[in-house]
Structure formats: structure tokens, C-alpha cells
Amino acid sequence: MNFRVDEPSRLDKFLAIQLPSFSRTKLAALIEQEGVWVDGVLRKPSFRLEPGMMVSLEEVEATRPHDLTPVEMDLDIVFEDESLILINKPRGLASHPAPGLQEPTLVNGLLARWSSLSTGSADYRPGIVHRLDKETTGLMVVAKTDQAHRSLAEQIAEKSAERRYVGFAQGKLGHARLKVEAPIGRDRHDRRKMAVDPHGKPAVTHLKVLADIGSDTVVAARLETGRTHQIRVHLAASGHPLKGDTIYAREPWSEGPLQLHAAYLSFSHPATNDPVAFFVPPPADFEHQIAREAIEDW
Numbered sequence: 001m002n003f004r005v006d007e008p009s010r011l012d013k014f015l016a017i018q019l020p021s022f023s024r025t026k027l028a029a030l031i032e033q034e035g036v037w038v039d040g041v042l043r044k045p046s047f048r049l050e051p052g053m054m055v056s057l058e059e060v061e062a063t064r065p066h067d068l069t070p071v072e073m074d075l076d077i078v079f080e081d082e083s084l085i086l087i088n089k090p091r092g093l094a095s096h097p098a099p100g101l102q103e104p105t106l107v108n109g110l111l112a113r114w115s116s117l118s119t120g121s122a123d124y125r126p127g128i129v130h131r132l133d134k135e136t137t138g139l140m141v142v143a144k145t146d147q148a149h150r151s152l153a154e155q156i157a158e159k160s161a162e163r164r165y166v167g168f169a170q171g172k173l174g175h176a177r178l179k180v181e182a183p184i185g186r187d188r189h190d191r192r193k194m195a196v197d198p199h200g201k202p203a204v205t206h207l208k209v210l211a212d213i214g215s216d217t218v219v220a221a222r223l224e225t226g227r228t229h230q231i232r233v234h235l236a237a238s239g240h241p242l243k244g245d246t247i248y249a250r251e252p253w254s255e256g257p258l259q260l261h262a263a264y265l266s267f268s269h270p271a272t273n274d275p276v277a278f279f280v281p282p283p284a285d286f287e288h289q290i291a292r293e294a295i296e297d298w
Contacts, residue, residue: 001056002054002056003015003018003054004052006051007051008048009048010046011036011043011045011049011055012027012031012045012046014055015030015031015036027045031043031045032044035057035191036055036056036057037057038053039053044199067108068108069104069108070112071104072109073104073108073113075109075110075113076088076089078278082271083147083148084141084144084270085141086140086141087139087140088139089106089139091257093106093109095107095132096128096131106140107127114127114144116144116145118143118145118146118149120149129141129142129152129156130156130226133232133260135257136262138262138280139264141265147270148270151270152267155268160267162264162277163264164221164262164295165262166210166218166220166295167260167261168242168243168259168287169216169241169242170216170240170241170249170253171216171240176208179204179207180235183201183203184196184197186200193247194227194228194229196237200227201225202225205222205234210295217240218287218288219240233248236249242258242260243287244257256285261283263282264278264296277296
């Protein structure tokens with residue numbers, strides 16, 4: 001799909017005129033995430049177009065309604081009260097519906113069990129405060145009320161909520177503790193992937209070596225930011241991809257289940273303001289089991 005520019009304009013405004021059946025939000029997301037080229041170069045929504053330029057993009061599919069049909073699931077409930085639910089998400093379960101996703105998600109399972117969840121950040125994400133990748137296991141907090149959702153989301157944004165993961169990484173990290181500070185954006189050559197990009201969004205991951213297993217490393221990761229695939233991207237960019245990562249690791253290291261588990265989550269309870277902390281050990285198919293103290297003492 002190609003459009004020639006006739007007069008000066010911002011890229012997002014130009015596309016909104018050319019594709020009036022699509023919302024500005026969808027088009028901005030398309031530019032940010034999927035890729036829109038101006039004279040063969042990927043550009044941001046605010047890029048200034050000049051007459052004679054050529055804007056290129058793939059066919060834009062109409063947004064299909066998300067399937068929010070309740071689906072009975074045997075969910076692992078770690079904690080529940082009137083404000084929130086703590087779920088130990090299994091491997092292979094997506095957090096919420098998305099375009100092209102056919103199978104039921106955690107949201108479908110939640111709707112089968114709870115009639116009242118927070119509005120969420122979008123209509124297809126009721127209760128979902130933060131997400132885990134489909135193949136990542138571990139703790140997710142789900143809000144039952146809008147007040148709880150606001151409180152939890154603010155704590156994550158302000159970095160007062162702690163999210164800590166454990167993973168099995170290739171090779172030796174070289175230091176007992178590391179801080180990876182590298183912006184992340186959509187990979188310009190593969191739309192499935194994210195990548196370290198100087199023009200991306202700020203991303204900070206703290207790493208701590210928990211154990212050496214042969215020539216490889218069990219590592220804990222603490223997030224300051226929550227970019228898509230953040231831990232996976234930062235470790236892969238550092239030369240230490242996670243075992244079982246089919247996107248960022250090479251064979252044979254990419255084989256087997258993804259070794260990334262959200263083991264620890266702490267925050268102030270949105271109703272009482274009391275500090276609470278939760279831990280769940282990695283699943284049975286994880287390369288190395290850890291004690292709570294190993295990831296909590298940081």
C-alpha cells in the first residue's frame with residue numbers, strides 16, 4: 001500500500017486522511033509497532049512529510065472484536081480478597097486477547113470465574129494490571145475494582161511495586177550483579193521482535209546471579225520498567241539469551257520450554273496500604289529451582 005504526499009503534514013495525520021475507516025489510535029500503533037516507511041525508511045508518527053515523499057505500508061486489516069467469551073479454566077489462585085486476585089499463570093496461556101490469537105486467554109478464564117473485574121486499560125483487558133508473555137510463567141495481579149487497578153498501576157509506574165523474575169541464561173554474566181540500561185523499540189527487520197534501539201523507550205533491568213549451572217547461569221531479574229520482552233531482549237543483547245527463547249536465542253539453546261518465571265511480586269495493598277509480598281517457585285520443567293530468600297534478599 002503506497003501513498004504519495006502532496007502537501008506538508010505529520011505522518012499520523014496523513015495516514016488518518018488516507019485511511020479514514022481506521023482510528024488514529026490504531027494508525028499510531030501501526031506506525032510505532034508494525035512499521036510504516038517513508039521513502040524506504042521507518043519513521044515515527046510525528047515525522048514531518050514533504051510533498052513528493054512516498055509513504056508505504058502493508059495492508060491494514062480491520063480490527064476484529066476481541067472474543068471475551070468466558071471459558072472455564074483450572075486457574076492456580078495464590079491469593080484472593082475483595083480487591084484483587086494473585087494468579088500463578090501457566091506456560092502457554094496468553095494474558096489477554098489480541099489480533100490473530102485464536103485460543104482462550106487468561107481474561108477468558110477470569111470472566112468465567114468472576115463477574116466483577118476492574119475496567120482495565122482497554123475493554124479486552126478487564127482486571128489486567130500488567131501482563132506476562134504467553135510462554136512466561138508466574139505471578140500476575142488482577143484487579144477486581146477500578147480503585148485497586150489505579151493503585152496497582154500507579155505503584156508499577158512509580159516503581160514502588162517490585163516484580164522479580166528468575167531465568168536460565170546462556171553463558172556467564174561476568175559479574176554477580178549487573179544493571180542493564182538500554183532503550184527498547186520494535187525490531188526494524190522482524191516485527192515479531194523487540195530490540196535495543198537508541199530511539200526506543202527507556203528500559204532498565206537489574207540482574208543478579210543466583211547459581212552457575214555448568215557453563216550457564218541462573219539469574220534473577222528485577223524490573224524498573226516494563227517494556228515488551230524486556231528481560232529477554234536485555235539478556236539477548238548482552239550475549240546471554242534465555243533457554244527456550246524461540247525468538248531471541250539460536251538453536252539448540254532455543255529448544256525446550258522458555259526458562260523465565262515471575263517468581264516474586266510485592267506492593268502496597270490498594271485497600272489497606274499494608275505491604276504485601278508473594279512468591280511462587282518455578283514450574284517443574286524449570287532448569288533449576290530456587291528458594292524464596294534467593295530472590296527476595298536483594
